[in-house]
Amino acid sequence: MxxxxxxxxxxxIKKGASESEIKKAYxxxxxxxxxxxxxxxxxxxxxMKEVNQAYEILSDSEKRSSYDQFGHAAFEQGGAGGGGYYGGGMDFDMGDIFNMFGFGGSGSTARRNGPQRGSDIGVTIQISFEEAIFGTTKEISINITDKCDTCNGTGAKTGTHAETCKRCNGTGQERVVQQSIFGAMTxxxxxxxxxxxxxxxxxPCPTCRGKxxxxxxxKFEVNIPKGIDHGQTIRLSGKGEAGINxxxxxxxxxxxxxxxxxxxxRKGMDIYCDVPITFVQATLGDEITIKTIDGEQKYTVKPxxxxxxxxxxxxxxxxxxRNNAQRGNQVVTFKVKIPTELTGRQKEILKEFYNPNVVENEKKGFWDKMKEKLED
Ligand SMILES: [Zn+2]
Ligand SMILES: [Zn+2]
Structure with a gap:
């Protein structure tokens, strides 16, 4: 894109342009x-389309200030979940603008019947945690407004065609003269x-009833790229609604x-998980295996x-x-498990471990112990 x-x-124009400068430039x-x-x-x-979009945003003080703050992103996310995305919603009618500014006086400039781009359509698909990381292809089926094949989009029955409207000469607009207190107004x-x-x-074409x-x-195939995150949107250009005229x-x-x-x-590019270890492993250290998205990996728990x-x-x-070679990290939190069921022997050992006398005795060296023996 x-x-x-x-x-x-x-x-x-410059960023700080005044309203009248914007109007003039437009x-x-x-x-x-x-x-x-x-x-x-x-x-x-x-x-012309680009100019119209720019004017639509910059002439509206509210839209302009969000554009100044966030740029194009201010409008791109706006319609999430629905049809009203940027492109579709913004295509406004040329006829309106030219009449607004009073140029292009003749009826032929008012192009109400000009080509209109079809709306953007928003859909949601569910993928698994792994699919988001490794990428995948998904098929989606949707009901969508498409060109009628019977009449090839003209709306006229096969063998006939649409005639130009005599009232408006095909412009789609008519001029009306009204009497008001200021005189005749067109x-x-x-x-x-x-x-x-x-x-x-x-x-009219019987299939689409003239529409x-x-x-x-x-059905569409959607390629889900590696590393996509929850809430992100993939744009399939030209796969939305068919246009008009x-x-x-x-x-x-x-x-x-x-x-x-x-x-x-998952938080961004990093993956978080808890790894349970026994209090013995935590105390003495151990070689363990930790599950990662690439499979199990060896890890040395330090004493x-x-x-x-x-x-x-x-x-x-x-x-x-954007760059699959670059990868985040796995952040592991060790959860030390305290045993709840112990045998009599295990309890004895632990009690011994906590007995200050035993601990003191263990700490004494060989010669200290010999000395104590000799003193007895
Ligand atoms: Zn048709
Ligand atoms: Zn007409």
Whole structure:
């Protein structure tokens, strides 16, 4: 996906530009890239779209301040879980803007019936803890608005075609003159005959009933990259809803839900787990095996390991989403288990261990003991 350009750059203004400067810059840009001045120029159409998006954000003080704070990210996450993602929601009507600013006076500039990109669709998929770490491929089935195959999206019955609306000459808009206390006022509204499509379908396609789009059950394969985390979204370009009047497809936004694991807890690229050891192992040290996502690994518990001691096993954590060679760590907390059932012999030994006299005696060296014997 192409990097989104900075909105201030798009309008060719400075960050601190005033409202009127933004408006002025927008008018200039809109004139430059206006479809009437650039017939059949795709790049101008794209530029115009970009300019519209930039203006939509920067002309609204609330949206502008969140853009200043968070950049494009401020709007990209907004519609999670629903359909209303950035791209789809922002495509607003050229007709509205040009009428708002009063240029492009003739009806032909009002393009209500222009191509409209399909909406972005948001879906959630569930994957396991391991799948998030090692990556996987998942198939998803969704019901989605797609182009009607019977009429190839035209909405007209096979063998017929849509006619240009006579009322609006295909513009989708009509001018209405109203008398008011200020005199005659002309306003523009959606064409009452064609409903803004600019077309009249006499024989509608029976499959889509003239809409050109139908709901379809579709399957998509989603490649889940290594290292993806809970709540992250994968964008499948062009797999969203079909557009209107020849507009492109929207995107499919797949948000990943990672099921929790019974043993491991993930925090970013690191994996946390508790490892139980006996109090004897903690005291004397031991060679143990610890479960990692790569399998079991040998680990040496040091003598005198205290309860809740934390150890880091390097390089067996989660791979970096962007650079799989880079991996996080596994952070282990040793849980020292105190025995609850002891034999009589075990109890005796432990009591002996805690008897200060015995301990003192053990500490004395051989010669001390010999001396004591001789003194007796
Ligand atoms: Zn159809
Ligand atoms: Zn019409």
């Amino acid at each position: 192409a990097e989104k350009r900075d909105y201030y750059d798009v309008l060719g 008018r200039q840009m809109a004139k430059k890239y206006h479809p009437d001045n650039n017939p059949d120029d795709k790049s101008a159409e794209e530029k 306003s523009v509204r959606t064409c009452s005959v064609c409903g803004g499509t600019g077309k009249i379908i006499k024989d 050109g789009r139908v709901k379809k059950a579709k 020849g507009g492109g497809y929207g995107d499919l936004m797949v948000t990943v839900y990672v099921q929790p694991d019974r043993y491991f807890v 005198g390991t205290q309860p809740e001691t934390v150890a880091t096993m390097r390089g067996v954590g989660v791979p970096n989403l």
